[in-house]
Amino acid sequence: MSSEVQSVFAMFSLLLLFFGAIVNVLSNPAITLYQCKPNDDACVTRVANEIYPLILEPNPEIGAELMDPMFQSEIEGDLSILKFKLFNTTITGFKKCVCESAKYNEEQQTLKLDVLCGGFVLTGLYDINGRLIVLPVQGNGDYSITTKKFRLKLDLELKTITKDGKTYKNVKNIKVDPEALEPVVYDFRNLFNGQKDLADTVLKFANENWKEVADFVQLPVFMANLKKVVRNCNKYLKTTSVDEYIPQ
Numbered sequence: 001m002s003s004e005v006q007s008v009f010a011m012f013s014l015l016l017l018f019f020g021a022i023v024n025v026l027s028n029p030a031i032t033l034y035q036c037k038p039n040d041d042a043c044v045t046r047v048a049n050e051i052y053p054l055i056l057e058p059n060p061e062i063g064a065e066l067m068d069p070m071f072q073s074e075i076e077g078d079l080s081i082l083k084f085k086l087f088n089t090t091i092t093g094f095k096k097c098v099c100e101s102a103k104y105n106e107e108q109q110t111l112k113l114d115v116l117c118g119g120f121v122l123t124g125l126y127d128i129n130g131r132l133i134v135l136p137v138q139g140n141g142d143y144s145i146t147t148k149k150f151r152l153k154l155d156l157e158l159k160t161i162t163k164d165g166k167t168y169k170n171v172k173n174i175k176v177d178p179e180a181l182e183p184v185v186y187d188f189r190n191l192f193n194g195q196k197d198l199a200d201t202v203l204k205f206a207n208e209n210w211k212e213v214a215d216f217v218q219l220p221v222f223m224a225n226l227k228k229v230v231r232n233c234n235k236y237l238k239t240t241s242v243d244e245y246i247p248q
């Protein structure tokens with residue numbers, strides 16, 4: 001590019017940013033207006049990525065909370081051979097998720113999202129008892145889980161609500177199929193009440209078999225966190241009618 005073309009291009013980008021910012025401020029709440037035909041997957045994917053960071057933000061007027069970091073006072077995992085509870089957990093990472101493909105089905109009111117997340121960090125307190133696949137495990141104390149890339153396949157069931165002649169969508173149900181794509185680091189302090197040999201054996205097993213361990217324990221944790229994201233999302237959707245983002 002010549003420098004002249006470059007500077008015109010830069011100015012144009014600035015203008016776009018500026019008007020984008022105005023649209024953001026004017027719309028209430030801060031969901032910008034987009035229009036897609038329901039079967040235009042590329043457009044739906046683009047809109048999903050435009051809206052997603054906005055629904056993670058707090059908005060006291062509608063009761064929306066900050067989603068990254070997220071706080072969970074208690075997450076319970078009740079698996080057949082393993083029971084665990086996570087207390088006072090702080091979760092970061094939802095900001096680092098990007099929707100790679102979205103598929104909206106108007107008739108069935110479903111939205112399928114294929115999402116790639118850069119990584120999550122969870123820190124808090126734990127209480128665990130049972131078998132971690134093949135090893136007995138027991139203990140309570142501080143914990144952290146640090147992941148790298150994760151793929152989330154999400155299935156959303158939508159609901160349509162009409163109020164004062166306007167139509168609103170809501171997420172009625174969510175299902176997730178998560179997959180750890182890269183090593184996960186599990187750090188659980190004070191396992192077996194501090195008996196080092198037993199604790200080290202379990203931690204070594206978990207870190208060496210990170211994918212199987214993630215497959216085994218992750219679902220209750222993701223469901224608890226995604227339900228929170230969905231609740232936040234619905235607070236925004238309740239105040240943004242469909243005609244603001246889908247052409248009639």
Ligand SMILES: *[C@@H]1O[C@H](CO)[C@@H](O)[C@H](O)[C@H]1NC(C)=O
Binds near residue numbers: 087088125
């Ligand atoms: C979680 O935090 C609250 C508030 O600080 C505290 O009262 C509670 O005891 C904590 N839970 C655990 C299991 O430590």
